[in-house]
Amino acid sequence: MFKLRSRILAFLESKKEYPIIAAIATGLYPFLYYYNSNFTLVNSWEQFGFFILCYVFIPICVFYLLYIFFERIDKNKRYLKYLIPIFNLITFSAFVVISTYGFKTKALVLAITVAILIGIVFSRHIKKIIVFQYLLAFFVLLKLVPDIYKVTNYSSKWMAQPDDIENVVFKKKPNIYVIQPDGYANFSKLKDVPYNYDNSNFESFLKDNDFKFYSDFRSNYISTLSSNSSMFAMKHHYYNNSPSGKELYGTRKVIAGDNPVISILKKNGYKSFLLLERSYLLVNRPHLYYDYCNIDLSEVSYLARGFEINKSLVGTMDTLVSNNTETDNFYFLRIMRPSHVSVNKSESRGIKGEREFYLSELEKANQTLKEIINIINNKDENSLIVIMADHGGYIGLNYSMESRIKQTNETTINSIYTSALAIKWPNKVPDFDDKFKTPVNLFRILFSYLSDDTKYLRHLEGDKSYAIINKNAPVGVYEYINENGEVVFSKHKAH
Known part of the structure; x- marks a missing residue:
């Protein structure tokens, strides 16, 4: 924990730009958020590859190429300090909107406009923003652990x-x-x-x-x-x-x-x-x-x-x-x-x-x-x-x-x-x-x-009917209707 804290402080105090770290930060939280919210819709390996490509590898390539372009051309260097803040926040905001609402044009335009303004005004604090983005990703990853556990331990023996x-x-x-x-x-x-x-x-x-x-x-x-x-x-x-x-x-x-x-x-x-x-x-x-x-x-x-x-x-x-x-x-x-x-x-x-x-x-x-x-x-x-x-x-x-x-x-x-x-x-x-x-x-x-x-x-x-209840009763799987068609409310006991 101490080493992690030291590395975060070193990152915040460093004068170096970190285009790849900034690029990964833009997509990691939206990617994990989308998986956490829609896990049963996106749990195939094919989809995993697609999302890794779109949320991680493409931002890395775009950020790195843009950074090289601005760094090597003298007349563009004066804009370099705004490059990572603006593109980080634009990409992050766009991914969040897409992951939450889909491709909603008005929401995307609004999010990108706000991101540009924040990127200009808070350009000096971009590394703190990047750290915050990684923290968001970490907390969502913790919520994803039960779903990941299900994937790795799934068994079709119940059939x-x-x-x-x-x-x-x-x-x-x-x-x-x-x-x-x-x-x-x-x-x-x-x-x-x-x-x-x-x-x-x-x-x-x-x-x-x-x-x-x-x-x-x-x-x-x-x-x-x-x-x-x-x-x-x-x-x-x-x-x-x-x-x-x-x-x-x-x-x-x-x-x-x-x-x-x-x-x-x-x-x-x-x-x-x-x-x-x-x-x-x-x-x-x-x-x-x-x-x-x-x-x-x-x-x-x-x-x-x-x-x-x-x-x-x-x-x-x-x-x-x-x-x-x-x-x-x-x-x-x-x-x-x-x-x-x-x-x-x-x-x-x-x-x-x-x-x-x-x-x-x-x-x-x-x-x-x-x-x-x-x-x-x-x-x-x-x-x-x-x-x-x-x-x-x-x-x-x-x-x-x-x-x-x-x-x-x-x-x-x-x-x-x-x-x-x-x-x-x-x-x-x-x-x-x-x-x-x-x-x-x-x-x-x-x-x-x-x-x-x-x-x-x-x-x-058994001709029984079940539901998952999470309010007004202890959370769990309940039998609602028994084999005789009578309404009951009995918590199902795992075998």
Whole structure:
């Protein structure tokens, strides 16, 4: 500690310019801040290389070349004392804005203007500013340690199956379509408080197309990533028993990559298709295990949050179903409507406004679903079609992050988890379909049906619903709904 203090003092008292040290200082804090704030979005090695290049190596090269240019030309030397202060603060400010808000032109112009003025006025104190920048980076690095620990210690053992289901052999092989409208509440709940919505027109459409409804189906978890990673693993992850409130590490890799479900389908000769309206599942560039995805990773920005791309699935489905008649096919489609209430308090329209917006999005989701189902029925009438939501619409809350606050109202809790499930079976409905309660067991039940083997039903996961709570209760993972569908509030004990 004494040596470090001595070196900092020597740096502050030195008459030398340190262009490389100043350059690294401009990007180190914004780089670490971005990682700390968006770790689940940027945890691939490819992204790490990109950010190191942009936040560290490019500033070093630019600073060093500019310094050499000003130092070696006599008429420019009088400006040398302003070079490092101005460029340090311009670059630092621009990186902070980009890391916080993205490429917002007005914010960037304002930040750069202020940076130039500060650089001129406080040019004599630039080394103190540089030390402060490194201190900021150090404190953020400390906050990143838990995430780094997760990366280095991540294990996929939680996905290990308790039986030999990964070797299951299908006796029947219909094309399988799993269509997931985001946040679509169960049909049995839409007509009740807090949704109060007459969805009979769309329900009649589904009934006319031989869909069976599964009332009171609900999600195991409260978000797309936590729900779908559990579904494709056919196992509970319990948020990795993490009290941090952050998403379970590696969820996109589980959903879009080599998971037990896709592995089983491939072993049974299925061709797999991942169809997305938005790039939300691809932002951290997971290795895709699907045979086809309608969004190429080259289309996804390294700074993407997952909502920049907007693709229509209707035309794509029409083409794919027509062009893949000679293979057994599995399609996983993600429709981003009706979604849920706004994420943050600042974006909320209030409980009434959020409900109204949700229902307008529900109508649009219904239209998309009708178009896709019509395509499938017209071109592939003997298929297995599953409409299943990932979670509820959160109606009754002002914003979705309120779900992290302990809730006591049963109606509100059920609104978070209630999820649509309707299935069109290609032939006789299995007599064990009453076991459909939550997504974690969806594929285990479907595979039992396809294999004509009920032994795989012996190892169904518990149909429980979980959430991470960080306010009005000790921080931790809690069971909110038990296997009987009863609202409880019990802290999950790690095994």
